[in-house]
Amino acid sequence: MATPDRRQWGVWQWLDERIGLADLAKLARKKEVPVHRHSIWYYLGGMTLFLLMVQVTTGILLLLYYRPSAEEAYESVQFLMAEVQFGWLIRSIHSWAANLMIFTLFVHLFSVWLLKAYRPPRELTWLSGMGLLGLALGFGFTGYLLPWNELAYFATKVGTEITGAVPVVGSFLGRLLRGGDEVTGATLTRFYGIHVAILPALTVFLLGLHLFLVQRHGMSVPPNVEGHQAARRVMPFVPNFLLRDLVGWLSALAILAALAAYYPAELGQKADPFASAPVGIKPEWYFMFMFKTLKYLPASILGIEGEIVGVIGFGLGGLFLLLVPFLDRRTARGEPSHLFTMIGIMVIVYMIVLTYLGYTEVATQ
Amino acid sequence: MGVGGTGSLLTLGFLAVVAWPMPAEAQAPPEGCVACHLEIGDDRLVTPAKEFQEDIHAAKGFGCTACHGGDPKAAGMEAMDPAKGYIGKPGRQQVVQVCGRCHSDARFMRQYNPALRVDQVVEYRTSGHGRRLLEAGDTKVATCTSCHRAHTIRPPSDPRSSVHPLKVAETCGACHGDAKYMKGYPVPTDQLEKYRRSVHWKMMSVKGDLSAPTCNDCHGNHGAAPPGVSWVGNVCGQCHTVMAESFAKSRHAKVFAQMGSPGCATCHENHEVTEAGDEMLGLGAAAVCTRCHSSEDRGGKTAAAMREQIDTLRAEYDKAHTILQKAEHAGMEVSQAQFELNEAKNALVKARATMHAFTIEAVKREIEPGLQISAKAYERGVRALEELQFRRKGLAVSVVIILALIGGLVFKIRQLERR
Incomplete structure (x- = not known):
């Protein structure tokens, strides 16, 4: 870090005069991370950020070979996997890091929820985080189709069909996503555009806001810790916490490398729009609980189509999640809020059980 | 009917x-x-x-x-x-x-x-x-x-x-x-x-x-x-066209007709047409050629040579197919090689059909490209498995480096916090 010796360096001085490095160094020195029994959860956000950086890097490398058309997409990925030096590694890491990132993102979300880190003044941090979750799911949904293989094709077909169940604007949304009435090469090109341009642009904005707010408000100390611990222990962010972060990131990198070497991303068969859907098509695991819920719903609920009820339900669920900081008034007032803890636990259990059932129950067409 | x-x-x-x-x-x-x-x-x-x-x-x-x-x-x-x-x-x-x-x-x-x-x-x-x-x-x-x-x-x-x-x-x-x-x-x-x-x-x-x-x-x-003896081949040839064409041009077509032997049915029977296999060709125990030929005559030698050609391609195809499957199960991307290997299988099928011309040259014409394709596919299988080994070694090396870095970091953290 910035030491008095270093400040004497010409480059440091030159930059300091122009962008104020000394101020940044001062800020970094000032930043502290609370130390308590729940500190472990503070690493999840950083881990998600690291995995996002892996995604950006590997994604850019994939762009060098990927060709976004129904005629060439599958072949270009096949070429990348079989012929390009380390192409398999880049694609496998991209695919695995995507899954790990969504996983750490969910863990981050629920740890923030259960530790009530969303309470004032961090409502906007929560909102921007929820926005980032939406973007991550969007990345997952659009990226899944890009290899243009059979499984991805039919999963996207089902996925975009579900948007058709959204009341009023459903069919418009479905057509907007598909770029027509069916999943075609137009959908692929559209998803590619969304995946590599629209979502990254929105991510830069929301992530910037999220990180700024985290920086501005500092790490939240859970209310139960805040109340009981008389003497608050802290550690400097730089270098103590950052070095610990690095340990986590390096471990994640080793895990990613092992996963890529032992379970490289599969490619399967090229998508054939005229073929019948393969048995047991499944969405990505993080959509499984929603997919399974829609499957369990009866055809008609109170005279309304079951799927529409399900989609409205998830819409309301999402809205509830978004508004948690504003609905949980007890936490906002500094009182214990067991209700919201219970709701959080129930949501986690629901997601785990439904996902489990999605993978263990007999595959249906 | x-x-x-x-x-x-x-x-x-x-x-x-x-x-x-x-x-x-x-x-x-x-x-x-x-x-x-x-x-x-x-x-x-x-x-x-x-x-x-x-x-x-x-x-x-x-x-x-x-x-x-x-x-x-x-x-x-x-x-x-x-x-x-x-x-x-x-x-x-x-x-x-x-x-x-x-x-x-x-x-x-x-x-x-x-x-x-x-x-x-x-x-x-x-x-x-x-x-x-x-x-x-x-x-x-x-x-x-x-x-x-x-x-x-x-x-x-x-x-x-x-x-x-x-x-x-x-x-x-x-x-x-x-x-x-x-x-x-x-x-x-x-x-x-x-x-x-x-x-x-x-x-x-x-x-x-x-x-x-x-x-x-x-x-x-x-x-x-x-069907009359002379037109059995036409009847079978309605479906088995390639075999019938080869047979019609062959020496056997004329000889069988002279012998009053019913074309295709001479070797394959008529009502009890069993599944034809490579074992029918050559001089082995199940070979039909031995009904008329022996290892001493030219026909017997031709039959044995044709069988050897077909056996060689089958073995080479199996070898390539097995190694590609092994690579595929290990997660390697070999679908293109597998696709290309299909041509070797086609060559084998064609050789089995062309064999009805009863000349070594005709069979060879089909077998040789098949052998080349199989050899290429096998080589790709070998390369894929080598690549797999390289990946595993690469992984081991990178994990060691990462672990060393982690060790260094942990040491650094302890050093920092001891102060």
Whole structure:
């Protein structure tokens, strides 16, 4: 870090005069991370950020070979996997890091929820985080189709069909996503555009806001810790916490490398729009609980189509999640809020059980 | 009898040719006949009336009198007045004319099924059955209603029909498999038994491929006759075109003809055509070549050489296929190589077909490209497995480096916090 010796360096001085490095160094020195029994959860956000950086890097490398058309997409990925030096590694890491990132993102979300880190003044941090979750799911949904293989094709077909169940604007949304009435090469090109341009642009904005707010408000100390611990222990962010972060990131990198070497991303068969859907098509695991819920719903609920009820339900669920900081008034007032803890636990259990059932129950067409 | 043939009844009477110079128009059932016949209490008379209700002719609007003559409007026994054209149960010779009266009339048949052929009677006259019945007066031979059971006639596409592809062998076998009935005819009676052991029947009955051949596909249906020795190859060649073409140009085609040996059937049998395998070729225990050739003669040497070529390609293909599968199971991307290897398999299939030219050169022409493709695919399999090893080693090295870095970091953190 910035030491008095270093400040004497010409480059440091030159930059300091122009962008104020000394101020940044001062800020970094000032930043502290609370130390308590729940500190472990503070690493999840950083881990998600690291995995996002892996995604950006590997994604850019994939762009060098990927060709976004129904005629060439599958072949270009096949070429990348079989012929390009380390192409398999880049694609496998991209695919695995995507899954790990969504996983750490969910863990981050629920740890923030259960530790009530969303309470004032961090409502906007929560909102921007929820926005980032939406973007991550969007990345997952659009990226899944890009290899243009059979499984991805039919999963996207089902996925975009579900948007058709959204009341009023459903069919418009479905057509907007598909770029027509069916999943075609137009959908692929559209998803590619969304995946590599629209979502990254929105991510830069929301992530910037999220990180700024985290920086501005500092790490939240859970209310139960805040109340009981008389003497608050802290550690400097730089270098103590950052070095610990690095340990986590390096471990994640080793895990990613092992996963890529032992379970490289599969490619399967090229998508054939005229073929019948393969048995047991499944969405990505993080959509499984929603997919399974829609499957369990009866055809008609109170005279309304079951799927529409399900989609409205998830819409309301999402809205509830978004508004948690504003609905949980007890936490906002500094009182214990067991209700919201219970709701959080129930949501986690629901997601785990439904996902489990999605993978263990007999595959249906 | 075949699906594409005529699933039709030849039903109108010999005498009736005089009584009804024109085919009968469809008349809506029920007629008076059915009302009495259902009540009459004698199975011989009740059954036809009952069964006919599901017959294709009833469905098309024909009644009893269309074939049996008589007066459809009369309610009692007077309906069966010979003066009104009533012929009773047509005799076996009569049946041909009864059926042919409509079924040989293109203009008439067009109204009901324009696609149906109208040459059944003409064909029948050329058949073994027809010649015996019409020229020698032998009434034991099959006539229209022997195969198309009167009163329960259905189109050949109907699985309940006696001429549905799955039922044809049974229908022909009812007579041809009955040694007692066939006594006095110079025809064996084990065809049905043999056919049931053949690959053709297996394809049809087990794999459900209704296009697989049954009796009528080789013998004809209305013109049924045994294929002559010189044209067996043409019959088999309808489906097995490549083999037949190679065979036609081969030395064997001429020699077999001179020997009076029935072409394809010389090695493959006729009714009991079993699945052909590589073991049939060469000089091994199961090889058919050894029936005439030995390791001493040129033919035997050619057979052994062709077999060796085919065996080599098969082994090379298997080797490449196995290694690619191993690579695929290990998660390597080898689909392109697997796709290309299919060509080697095609080459093997082609070599097995071209072998019927009985020359080493012809087989070699197919085998060599197959060997090259297999070698290339095998090499790609080897490369994929090498790459896999490289990945595993690379992983081990990078994990060691990462662990060292982690160790360094942990050491640094401790050092920092000890201060």
